[in-house]
Amino acid sequence: xxxxxxxTLTGTDPTETGPTESPETGAAATTAEPVLAVRxxxxxxxxxxxxxxxxxxxxxxxxxxxxxVGESGSGKTLTCRxxxxxxxxxxxxxxxxxxxxxxxxxTLEPRQLTAMRGxxxxxxxxxxxxxxxxxxxxxxxxxxxxxxxxxxxxxxxxRRAVELLxxxxxxxxxxxxxxxxxELSGGMLQRVLIAAAIxxxxxxxxxxxxxxxxxxxxxxxxxxxxADLRDNAGLALVVVSHDLxxxxxxxxxxxxxxxxxxxxxxxxxxxxxxxxxxxTRLLISEHEQYGLEKFLTREQS
Amino acid sequence: MVRRVLSxxxxxxxxxxxxxxxxxxxxxxxxxxxxxxxxxxxxxxGPSAAHWLGTDYLGRDVFSRLLDGSRVSVVGALxxxxxxLVVGAVPGILSVYLGRVFEWLxxxxxxxxxxxxxxxxxxxxxxxxxxxxxxxxxxxxxxxSPLFYRVSRAATxxxxxxxxVEAALISGASLGWVIRRHVWAKVLPPIAVALAQTLGVGFIxxxxxxxxxxxxxxxxxxxxxxxxxxxxxxxxxxxxPFVPALLIMATVWASNLLADAIRDVSGESGRALVNTRxxxxxxxxxxxxA
Amino acid sequence: MRVLAIFGxxxxxxxxxxFVATFVTFALRALSGxxxxxxxxxxxxxxxxxxxxxxxxxxxxxxLVQYWDxxxxxxxxxxxxxxxxGADISTLIGLGLGVSLSVAILALVLGTVLGxxxxxxxxxxxxTLLDRAITGFVTVISVMPAFVVGIVLxxxxxxxxxxxxxxxxxxxEEGGVGLWLAHVILxxxxxxxxxxxxxxxxxxxxxxxxxxxxxxxxxxxxxLSPRRIFFRHVLRNGMGPALAxxxxxxxxxxxxxxxxxxxxxxxxxxxxxNDSAQAGDVPAVQGVLVVSVAMVVTFNLLINIVxxxxxxxxxxxx
Numbered sequence: 001x002x003x004x005x006x007x008t009l010t011g012t013d014p015t016e017t018g019p020t021e022s023p024e025t026g027a028a029a030t031t032a033e034p035v036l037a038v039r040x041x042x043x044x045x046x047x048x049x050x051x052x053x054x055x056x057x058x059x060x061x062x063x064x065x066x067x068x069v070g071e072s073g074s075g076k077t078l079t080c081r082x083x084x085x086x087x088x089x090x091x092x093x094x095x096x097x098x099x100x101x102x103x104x105x106x107t108l109e110p111r112q113l114t115a116m117r118g119x120x121x122x123x124x125x126x127x128x129x130x131x132x133x134x135x136x137x138x139x140x141x142x143x144x145x146x147x148x149x150x151x152x153x154x155x156x157x158x159r160r161a162v163e164l165l166x167x168x169x170x171x172x173x174x175x176x177x178x179x180x181x182x183e184l185s186g187g188m189l190q191r192v193l194i195a196a197a198i199x200x201x202x203x204x205x206x207x208x209x210x211x212x213x214x215x216x217x218x219x220x221x222x223x224x225x226x227a228d229l230r231d232n233a234g235l236a237l238v239v240v241s242h243d244l245x246x247x248x249x250x251x252x253x254x255x256x257x258x259x260x261x262x263x264x265x266x267x268x269x270x271x272x273x274x275x276x277x278x279x280t281r282l283l284i285s286e287h288e289q290y291g292l293e294k295f296l297t298r299e300q301s
Numbered sequence: 302m303v304r305r306v307l308s309x310x311x312x313x314x315x316x317x318x319x320x321x322x323x324x325x326x327x328x329x330x331x332x333x334x335x336x337x338x339x340x341x342x343x344x345x346x347g348p349s350a351a352h353w354l355g356t357d358y359l360g361r362d363v364f365s366r367l368l369d370g371s372r373v374s375v376v377g378a379l380x381x382x383x384x385x386l387v388v389g390a391v392p393g394i395l396s397v398y399l400g401r402v403f404e405w406l407x408x409x410x411x412x413x414x415x416x417x418x419x420x421x422x423x424x425x426x427x428x429x430x431x432x433x434x435x436x437x438x439x440x441x442x443x444x445x446s447p448l449f450y451r452v453s454r455a456a457t458x459x460x461x462x463x464x465x466v467e468a469a470l471i472s473g474a475s476l477g478w479v480i481r482r483h484v485w486a487k488v489l490p491p492i493a494v495a496l497a498q499t500l501g502v503g504f505i506x507x508x509x510x511x512x513x514x515x516x517x518x519x520x521x522x523x524x525x526x527x528x529x530x531x532x533x534x535x536x537x538x539x540x541x542p543f544v545p546a547l548l549i550m551a552t553v554w555a556s557n558l559l560a561d562a563i564r565d566v567s568g569e570s571g572r573a574l575v576n577t578r579x580x581x582x583x584x585x586x587x588x589x590x591a
Numbered sequence: 592m593r594v595l596a597i598f599g600x601x602x603x604x605x606x607x608x609x610f611v612a613t614f615v616t617f618a619l620r621a622l623s624g625x626x627x628x629x630x631x632x633x634x635x636x637x638x639x640x641x642x643x644x645x646x647x648x649x650x651x652x653x654x655l656v657q658y659w660d661x662x663x664x665x666x667x668x669x670x671x672x673x674x675x676x677g678a679d680i681s682t683l684i685g686l687g688l689g690v691s692l693s694v695a696i697l698a699l700v701l702g703t704v705l706g707x708x709x710x711x712x713x714x715x716x717x718x719t720l721l722d723r724a725i726t727g728f729v730t731v732i733s734v735m736p737a738f739v740v741g742i743v744l745x746x747x748x749x750x751x752x753x754x755x756x757x758x759x760x761x762x763x764e765e766g767g768v769g770l771w772l773a774h775v776i777l778x779x780x781x782x783x784x785x786x787x788x789x790x791x792x793x794x795x796x797x798x799x800x801x802x803x804x805x806x807x808x809x810x811x812x813x814x815l816s817p818r819r820i821f822f823r824h825v826l827r828n829g830m831g832p833a834l835a836x837x838x839x840x841x842x843x844x845x846x847x848x849x850x851x852x853x854x855x856x857x858x859x860x861x862x863x864x865n866d867s868a869q870a871g872d873v874p875a876v877q878g879v880l881v882v883s884v885a886m887v888v889t890f891n892l893l894i895n896i897v898x899x900x901x902x903x904x905x906x907x908x909x
Contacts, residue, residue: 086808086812111816114817122813125808135827135901136823148816197813199813409611410611413611416884416888417615418843418845420846421845421864421880421883424865428865428876429876430619508738509850512738528738542746546735549736550736553734554730554731
C-alpha cells in the first residue's frame, strides 16, 4: 500500500513542465493510507522537566491539508520539528508515535532520517531568507537538493532547479538562480524556499508560518501556490499559523492549540462555524473584530 | 563593575595574579636576597639554599635578577597600555563628532598602524631613535592603539546613534547626566576589555624586546633578558628558562583572563548570570559553553 | 565581476595604507637625525665633510622631494644603497627573504591546519570534555610568546632529543626537502602557536554560531547529510572570522620573525632589520619595513578576495 502510494507521487512531476519519469497511475488522493500519522505526541523539555506539548494527534492522507492554529508558544512549531526529527537540543518526544509514510520516526537511524527528509517530508518556514545559505546563490542550493536526493548530474540538476523556480511562479528564473538571498524580496524568497523544499518530490510539506511576515497580497499568492501543489502534485500539507484566515482558506482539518494542548480539533467548517471551545470562539471573534472587518471596510471604500 | 568582576572566580584569580606581579614590581628590588649584578665564581649552578633558582653564566643569583627585573616588565607593559589608550581612545571618540575629514584621516591611520608588523617597527624605531625602554614602549603603544581607536569609536557610534540617548535628552535629562548614565556605561566596558588585552600584549612585547636586548643596558636584569642569556647555556642548565618563561606566561594569561571576565560581566551573558535559571537554560542550549 | 569589485575596494583601502606606511617609514630618518656621514666619518668629522657626504646622498634637498624620489624608486623595486657598505639593499633583503618566507609560510600553513583541526573538533562537540581540553590547550599556547615557544622547542628537539638542528638554514634547492624542513620546522612551529590559538578560537566560535543559524535547519529539512551541511554550509559561513584573523595576524607573524630568527640563528630579513637598526643604517631599515608592509598588504588583499568569494553576503558594505 505504502509503496504504491509512493510510486504514484514520485511519478507526479510538481513542475508540470519537466518530463515525467514514470507513468501516472491515477489520483494519489484515493489511497486511504496516511502519509503522516501523529498519535498522542508529547514533548518534554529536559532543562526544567516541563511538558511543552501535551498530546497531539492527527492523520494526513495525500492531497489533504491539516491546519494547526494557536498563539506563539502553544507548541505548534515543536510539534512540526518533532515530525521532522529535528527537535532542538534538550527537547524530546516523551510519549506517542509519529509515522511518516508508514515508518516510525523514533525507530529510524540518523542516516535513515536524513534520507527521509527532503524526499518524503519537507518544510518551509517564516523568515525564508534565514533558511537559505547567505553565501551561496539560491539556485545552486535547489540544484544541490536535486543532485543529492535524486542523483541528478550537475547540468540536469541546474535545469530542473530553473524549472522549479518557474513552477513556483518566479519571473525570470534564470536570473533568480544566480542571485543571493539579500538580492531577493520576502515573497520571492518564500517561493525559492518552497522550490527547494519540493525539489526532491516529498509527499508531505510542512508550512510553518510560511506566510506570516509577508504582506497580504503576497500572502495570498503563496497560499495559492501551496493549493496548486496540493492539487497538482498530490502533496499533503501541514499548515501552521496563528492566523485563522490562512487556515480557513486551505485546510480540511484544523487543530486549535493553546499552551501545548489541543483544545479543539475537527473539520475546518465545523471548527470555524460551530466552535465548541471558548478559546476557539475567542480567536474567531478577535479575527472578526480586527481582521476581517477591517479588511472588508477597506474593500468597500 | 569591579565588584562584578571580582564575583567571578576567574576574575578574582586574574586580579590576584596581576596584583602579585604588581607587588613584585614595587617591592621586588627590595626583596631580592642578593645583589642582582654581583658576579661570583660558581656559575651555572642549579637551585640551592643560597641561590633558590641557581646562578647564571656569570654566577649571578637568578632569583634576585628575576625579582629585580620584574619592575622593567611591569612598567613597560603599563606604558604600552596607557600610551595606546590615550593615542587610540581620544581620536576614536572624537572621530564620531569632529567631521568627515578627521574621521577619514584617523580611519586610514588606524588601518595603516594595524598593517605594520609592530615588533619589527618597534625594533627599528627604538634602535634608530635612541635605545631606551620607555621610547620603545611608547612607540609600541602607538602601534597597538588602533584597538582602542576601534573599540571606543564603535561604542561611541552606538551611543551617538541610539535612540535612548536622544529620548533621555528630549525628556529633559542634562547632557552630563546622560553621559554619565548612558555613554560611559556603554564605552567603559569595551575599553576595560581592551586595556586588559593590551596589558597582555604589552608584557609579550616588553619581554620580546628585552629578550633581543633592545631598550635595556646589558647588566640590568629583565625577564626577557634572563631568557636570552639562558638560551646560550641550555646544554648546561636546561631547566633555567622555566621560571622566567612561566612568569611571563602567567602574567599574560592573567591579563587575558581579566579581559574575559570583564567581557563576561558587562555583556549580555553577564546580565543573564543574575537570572540563574535562565542562564542555566541558556548554557544548556549553548552546549554548556557560555 | 564580484571578484573585481572586491579587488577594487580592497586596493582602495590599501593604497592609503601603503602611502601612510611608507611616509612614516621615510620620516624615520629625519626623526632619528642619523646621517651616513656619522657612520662613514665617525664622531670627529668636520661640518664641511658631513655636508659634503649628505649632499652626495641627496639629503640636503627638501624633505618631500626626497620622499617622492625614494617612493618612486620603491615602486620600481629600488630600495637604495646601504649607508654602511654601499651594497644594494634590494639584493641584501632578497638574500634573507627566502629564509623568512620559508618560515612564515610554513608557520601559516601549520597554524592554519592545526588551528582548523582543533577549532572544528571543539566546535563539533561543544561542551564536552574534549572541547574543554582543546580550549584549555589553546589558552595555554596563546599566552606563550614566540621566543618562549622557540626556547622550549630548542630544549626538547635540539638539546633534549637531539633530533633537529638548533639553528641555521639550508635552502630547498641545496639540501632537498628533508634538510630544509629540518631547519625551518622549529622556527615555523614557534611562530605558528599564536596562529593556531587564534584560528582555533575564531573557528570554534564561528562554527558554533553558524550551527545555530536557520539555514542549517533549512538544509537538514531538505534532507542533506550532516557531513554535507558541515562542509558546504556551516564551514563556509563559519570560517569568515578565522580567515579575517589570519589577515590581522599576519603582521605580527612577520614581526615575530625578528625574535625567532635571532633564536634559531637564521639570516632572514628580521635579523637583517635588527642588525641594520643597531648599526644605524637607515635606508636598510626603511627597506625592510617597506618590504614587510608590502607583504602584509599583499596577504590581506588575498584574504579579502578569498573572504569575498567565500562569504559574499557578509562582505557587503564593509
